[in-house]
Each structure stands twice: as structure tokens, then as C-alpha cells.
Amino acid sequence: MKRIGKILIGVTLAAGLVGGGVWYAKQRAAQNPETRYKLATVEKGEVTQTVSANGTLNPVVLVSVGTQVSGTVRKLYVDFNDKVKAGQPLLELDDALVSATERQSAASVVNAQATLELAQANEARMKSLFAQEYVSKQEYDQASQALKSAKAQVALAKAQNERDRANLNFTVIRSPVDGVVIDRVVDLGQTVAASFQTPTLIKIAQDLSEMRIDTSFAEADIGSIREGQKARFTVDAFPNRNFVGEVQQIRLNPTNQQNVVTYNVRINVANPEQVLLPGMTAYVNIGVQKREDVLLVPNAALRFKPAEAAEKKAENGQKPASTAGMPPAGEGGGPKGPGKGKKRDGQSGTVYVLADGELKPVSVQLGITDNRNTEVLSGDLAVGARIVTGENTNGVKPPSSVGMRMF
Template identity: 25%
Template sequence: MPETPLPDETGGPDNRTLKRVGIGAAIVALLVVAAGTASRLGATSDLRDVAAQAAVPTVAVVRPQGGAGAGDLVLPGNVQAYNSAAIYARTNGYVRRWLADIGDSVRAGQTLATLDAPEVDQQLAQAQADYQTALANQKLASSTATRWNALLAEDAVSRQEADEKAGDLAARSALSNAALANVKRLRALQGFTRLTAPFDGVVTSRAAQIGALVVAGNAASQPLFTVSDIHRMRVYVRVPQAYSAQLKAGMTAALALPEYPGRSFAATLTRSAGAVDAQSGAVLVELQADNPDRALKPGAFAQVRFDLGAGNGNSLTLPSSAILYGKDGPTVAVVDVNGRVTVRPVTIARDEGATVVISGGVREGERLIDTPPDAIQTGDRVKVQRTAETGGRKGAAHAD
């Protein structure tokens, strides 16, 4: 018969049982370590994913818009009279009276004011006396030269003496002509004591005061009157170079003035300077508008609206906040359907404050980042906010 193992004398488990318990404990320990390691690896992976997702910024986007009215070019204009003349005194004197005031309609040649010029009157009287003296001397020299020529024919005088008398006649004639010219000059100055309107128009300023001293030729003096022809008005506009090729003589524009809200005045482009101003980078153009009711006033400010038509690059507008300004000029950050960014240069045709008009670089409907960060670069990845379109500008909003 096989021998039965005897129990431990102390009554504890045998060696085989202890081995089994030790192996089981080791296996449990390994399982615990493996579970802890797997949990840590999973947490690390989740942390990486969270960090990667947090590294992709969420942005709001806008879309360039065109449509009706987007092709309008609105620029400030300066309204001027068709003709305007500042009337200065041409002679010294005192204002005797004035016959026209501001707002009066005047005709060409109508007297505006008269001056008293006593000095000119006395100078004219003296000049007339000098002319009479010179004329008398001329007549005497003429008769003397005639007699000496007759004596020369009879060999009663020498040729030298006859030539001297002829020369004296020529000198006296020249003095007489000079005196006559002085008389005519002073008569012209005397005629300048009557100030007249150069053309039909309206008196837009008057500085003449009765009894006031008028000094001709003073650079600091102001005009006594200003007469403006306002039956037709000229409007001067500085057009940015980017638009200058689209404006042609004969095209129409609409004028808006702050004192006539809701009213529009028709104007026609008549001519262009044909040169770009080096300081402003703009081309000066002139428009003309009829003014039958005198609603347009010289010196007024007007908003001039040109209809350039839609469907071109200049008809796209977007918020100013979408423009990123850097060393390479204005740029925008375009987001594709995969959330990838492309930094693209654009050309700003007109800055309207809250919005800008883009003449090149973007297409209608593209998604542009609103308020892009300065550090954004081509190839960066972003997430687009899921917001609704707002006013056709902000939003765009379908995330990839």
C-alpha cells in the first residue's frame, strides 16, 4: 500500500498548497499591474487627443458678398459754380455806394458798386494838361520843320539844320504820344471806379461798405463782390486709381446732399484730369449738373454715387475685421471644407469703415476667418463655429 503523507506536525498547509497560493497571488499582482498600465496608457492617449483637439482653434467665419448695390462707388464731391469771379477794385478810392447784395441776381455789365477816386481825377486833369502842352510843342516843331525843308530847297539853310528840325519834330511827336497814352491810362483807371458783373449770375459775397477805403493791388485785400453763375454746377471728385479706368465721359452719377435727405440730383461726367495725383493716388474728374431751382450751392459737400455694375471683383464686400494687415500688405485667411487655412493677399479698393470693398483676391461665397490671429499661417487647421448666417456676412457655419 502507498504511503499516506503525514500532515505537518504543526498542523499548517503543506508545501504544495503554499506554492499554489504564491502562484495565484503573483498572477493577481500581474493582472493588477497590467490593468493599471493599460488604464494609464488609455488616459495618456485620451489626454493627447484632448490636447490635440484643444490645439485646433475654433473660429468664426464671414463670406464676401456681392449683389444689388454692391457695385456702387460712393465718393465725396465738391460742388462749385459753373463760373465764379471775385471782383476787386482796380483803382484806389472810397466806396460811394453799393447796388447789389448777397443773393441778388445780376446781369452781365450791371453795376455792383461805385467808388470815389479824387486822386485819379486830379491825375487825369494833369495828364490832359500835359498832353495839350506836348501837342502844342508838336505843332510848333511840325511847322518849323516844314519851313526849314522849304528853305533847304532854296539852299538857304544847311542839310544839318533841316535834319535837326526834323528830329525835333519826331521827339515832340513821341512826347505827345506818351502824354496821350497816360491820359488813356488814367481814363481807364477812372472807369474802374464802377464795378460791374462780368456775367449773368448771383452775388455770393459782398465786402463793400460805404465810405470804406479801397486799395488796389493789395495782396491781403478781399474781393468786394463775388459773382457766381449757378445755372449749372461743376462737381469735382477724386476717384481712386483702381476705379479710374471704369469711369468714362458721359456716364451718369447721382448726387446726395445732407440738406436734402432722400433727394437725388443727376450729374454727368464731363472730363477727367487723366493723371494720378502723387499724394492722394486718385484721379480728379469733373461732373456737371443742371441747377434750375438753385438747390445746389457753390462750395457744398455731396456724396457722388457711380453705378459700376455688379458681377465684378469690385462688387465684393466684407467686414473690416476679416482683414489682416502685415508686412506683405492686406491679407485674408480662407478656410476650405477640410478646415485648412490659406492666407491670401487681397486688394482693397475702398474702405467704408465697418466694411471694405475688395477688388481682387477672393471670390463670392468663400469662408474667411473673422478677426484672424496675427500668427495664423497657410496650412494651419481650424474648426468653424456652427452658427447661422447673419445678414449675409458673418457665420458660414458648417464645420467639417
């Protein structure tokens, strides 16, 4: 029994030594900066700062075809996606009432002409009798006045008849432009009323090879946008394809919703393949500043803060700064130093450089950013320097500064 006990004790000691050795090796590996931290090399390159907004694709010319007369839709000649020519019939309304009104006014013209002929005969007769002094001057003047009134009645009747004929022609709705039908609001047998306002029956896009994007940019970004700037955008239908447009107009009419002021920016887009359709949502980016051959650091390096620095602050009674969710430097976020309160250019930050196996904080002055990399304007940072962008935890907690107690 004593021998078995000694064997068990020996096995336990050996397992403890092995486990301790493994733990010690892991701790040494975890403390090695080369394996503990994610590193990146400082390089030179170009960076473009952009402003972003969402917008809607629309045809350059969208014609809403309505009607000036009321009636029931009797015939439909076009449907969705049909190509139409200017003057082509689109639909017909029931013309029973309008046609009856036109015939009535035509009859009024005939009646007025008959009255005019009688007035002309009376006036000629009175003129002859007045010359022979068989009628008085008053009777002759009355005949002349009746002739003038009959002429006016004929003109009035003809004008009413022309109006009714125009309304009769309006029962056939024709296309005002060449284009494509993108919307049909009415169906066969539907009654449309034009009593108070012109109802929209059909919408026609004149040319889908040229489109426009109507976007809303915040007032903080509108100062960087100029007419003629290039704009890049994507749509959900083609997520892996970038499209290019050009800023056509910055509308001066602001929109204020919940104290947020935005301005409508219209962007022209060429659509020769006609793959972009009306109503698509466009995610627009406009490049407002560009720098070439400048020193760049990843934004992740500007957000990184070693755990030791946070623990040191906590020991000194300071609240540790949380880096989670920190906005990228150069966009109102990132660590701020003497340049606090300045926007974009002139902002300061701190990166950690790995030198001689130790982390060294380096203060830098920041320029513009593309949300991935940020321009370095000045600071003790050179090309090729290795900076820390994060920690490789791999599920293992970073080593604590407190040593293990030995009993």
C-alpha cells in the same frame, strides 16, 4: 411644528420643480435652431458695386471780379444773391486821385500839341529860308528833327491820357457776365489796394441751374471710373432725396496727402430747381459694376460664425476669429480661402445653412457686393436655402456645451 416643517419642505420642492421645469424649457427653446438663429432665404436679384467719396458743389462758372486800380469803395450797387447783367455797375471807387491824374495827362496833350504847332511853323520857315540859301542845311535839319520830336511827344501824351482815362473808367467795377452774386468781400468805405495783385471784390456765379461736384477718389477706385458714368449723391440739406449726375472728367493731376494718393473727379449736375447751393457737401456713389439675376447672400451671413466653432478652435489651442467689425465680403474683408489675396471677384467665404435642424457650413465663391448683399459665383448653395445671419440671444446666453453637475 413637524407639520409646518413638512409643508415648507413640500413647498420648497414644488418651487424647485417648477423652476427646474422653466429652466429646462428655456434651455430647450434656446437650443432650437429655429428660435436661436436669425435666418434668411437665399434669393436671386441684382447687385451694383459702387465706389464712394465726398465732394463739394460748385458753380460751373464762378467769376471773381477784381479791380485794376486802388481806392476807397464809394458806392455799392449790389449785394448777396442779387442777379446782375453783363456790364452792370457793381460798385464805385473814389476817383479823386485817378481823375486828377487824367486831367494832368490831358493838359500834357494840349501842351504837346502847342509845341507841335510851333515846330511845324519853324520847319516851314526854315524850309523857305533854306530854299533862298539864307540858312544852312544843318539849321534846316535841326528844325525838321524838332518837328518829328514834337509829333512823338504828342503821341506819347495822348497814350498816357488814354491810359489815365481807362483807369478812371476802372473805378466803376462792372459785371463781366450775367449771373448771381454769391459773395461780396468789400464793404462801403473799405480801401482796396491793387499794387501787387488784383484783389477779389465780388464773386459771381454765372448759372446756378448747372452745377458741378469736385470729388477726390482714392487710387484704388479710380481704375473703375469712366467718363459718362452715372453718379448718385445726397446732401445734408435733403437727406431723403437722391440726386443724379454724370462723370465729366477725371483729372490726371494726383494729390498726395500723407502718402494717400487721390484724383479729382468732376461730376456735372443739373440743378433746374436751384435747390443745390454752392459749397454744399455731396456724398457721391458711382456704380462701377452691375450683375442681374444672380444668387445673393446677405453680408451678415458671411460674417457669422457659430459659437461652437469658436469654442472648438479654443479647445484646439487656436485663436478664435473675431467677427466684430469684419468688413463685408468682396471689399477686402470676409472669410478668405483659396482665393486669398484676390480682390472682389474670386474671393471665397463660408455661410451656414440650416438643414434638418443642424447647421452645415457651405463654402462659396464670391463676386461683387453692394455692402448689403454679395454675389455668389459658385458653391453648393441653391435658391430657397435658409442661411444663418446671426443669433437671437434676447439677453440669454447661448447654451454651454458643458452639462450641469448634479450633486
